[in-house]
Amino acid sequence: MPRQLPEHAVASLLRQCFEVPICQAPRLRQYALPRSSTPPVSPTAPRIQHQQKRFSTQNKAADETAASPKTNLLGLSLARRRGESQSLVLTSQRTRSYSQESKPPERRFAILGGGITGLSSAHFLTQELPKAKVTIYESGDKLGGWLKSKYVDVKDGRILFEQGPRTLRPNTPASLVTLEMIEKLALEDEVLLTSKDSDAAKNRFLYYPDHLVRMPGPGQDIFSMAWSMLTEPVFTGIFRVLGDLTRERRPSNLEDESVASFLNRRLGGPQIGDNIVSAVLHGIYAGDIYQLSAKSILRKLWDFEGQYGSIMEGTRVAWETNMNSKIAQKRAEERAGSTNMPKARSLQDWMRGASVYTFKEGIGQLSSALEASLRTNPNVEFKTGDAVTSIDYDAESDSISVRLSPILYSTKANVIKIKTALGQSPEKYTQAISTLSGKTLSDLTPSVPSLSSMHAVTVMVVNLYYSDPNILPERGFGYLIPRSIPFEQNPECALGVVFDSDAVQGQDTVPGTKLTVMLGGHWWDGFSSYPDEEEGAAMAKTVLHRHLKIDVEPDAVNVGLQKNCIPQYVVGHESRMRAANGELLSAFKGKLKVAGNSYTGVGLNDCVMAARDVVRGIKKGGGGGTGLESFVG
């Protein structure tokens, strides 16, 4: 079972005082899932595209900035000024030996994990440091990680199923980095857009307590919105939100609290959290609002309360000061580096009318294109089917630079030792980027204990295809299921259902209805076994029968158990990341860096941006970055 999270005493008291919803939580714990061992994850075969029109290593970036003889001379003069006589001698020796060989030692980078963050890291490394040698370690046989697109043959054609993320948002600052990568990979012509005017963009539903309720959004008229708010039980407590303006600000010593606790305090009761926010966060984290961190996940609202005393006042001030305006957007884009990405920006302009996008052959086309492009680069090596078993810092190899000033931390000494299950002896690298989950990394080295408490949820993803295109009672993105749904409406622990045939069009060769039922998530925390594929399919069909009255048999079903697929940013995430940053610096001197969905955001765009940022840090040199430096200060 996940550990009990600390919650502020006042918040916890408040929660106990409020009426507990008819929540399925306690009963679901007793709902005995059938015996069965963990089924194997469905094999998916990412299709490698050989279409890198413009993959080029002719990069403007100079590889040798940080560790060139010039830099060493700079180090020498700095060391001299600081009176580091011993370092001075060593530095000058090193400088001499470089120039004698007239070929500086190569920089070797290890990337742990061949998912989207690992492949993106390799992509940015080869772009920014074209001479560097890059080795990608992946324990499985396939690359692409959670991006799992799979074609299935059906009568008269074939359809595409997604087992992981399926779409990307084009209109956030972070999305520019992905767009730039798409442009570099020459994937623009493969992009499929979902229009902002589509049913999928306009119609999003919650299921509560026993029917679909459309969420307020663009395109909905004000009267039907008001009527829905007055009559639908899911909106109970919505008007208490106004009290936010007069409620007390949190105590100044409250460092973090759960999303549920925060919303309880601010919104005058648990209903909005339990009925609405829990559903939304099921759709992103498959997580529990009583554990997820308000500070990490509702950062803007958390800061509004901290700065202005209430969410509403913060929103008003933000509005007035144009924080939400184009100026803020521009600043955020500049932070994301968009000023250097005119092509990405023009791609983004082209996508302005789109709510989300994907690729003609599914989201996996992105990782396949990355892989194909990297495979053409002689400086990139893939080590698949061999698990990394330990990561160490080789203090001896780095003794020179350790004794020198920090500016020399980015020398080319190979100080990161990586052992694998099949490797005879450890391989040594100048630096390493771990894109493994925080928990997995902490199992490979005792030096980052703060990551060992990280936890991720397991989701069973059931794709179903029906040849009849008209079996849905509503058209739209799909629906999410809140934690407060009565137990008898959801004994299967469904988190939500995506109407794939509405959400993305243009991937299948035959018409029909394509759905994905997501089961489990935090409801299955602590389970030692999960339903097998047959049981998962049966559970999904029961959910669809109960909720959507679908009683025909699907023409194709695909079930996959995505074990530990979404890391949970639970209460204290920020301080945990800060501690991990310190541990990485002290144990690995900044030469082991981290990126991926365990740290700075669980979305695809977040992961690509994290990869880009880590590589930028490496290129900049100085050795201080760990990938977690944004949590400091």
Ligand SMILES: C=Cc1c2[nH]c(c1C)Cc1[nH]c(c(CCC(=O)O)c1C)Cc1[nH]c(c(C)c1CCC(=O)O)Cc1[nH]c(c(C)c1C=C)C2
């Ligand atoms: C395996 C199931 C996943 C669930 N959430 C995620 C995965 C991979 C991750 C995720 N989902 C969304 C976001 C936000 C993205 C953003 O803001 O840019 C993230 C990080 C939103 C989302 N949720 C669903 C869809 C189709 C999307 C759009 C993005 C995408 O394609 O992943 C549906 C959905 N996801 C989950 C559930 C339970 C669910 C239910 C309808 C869990």
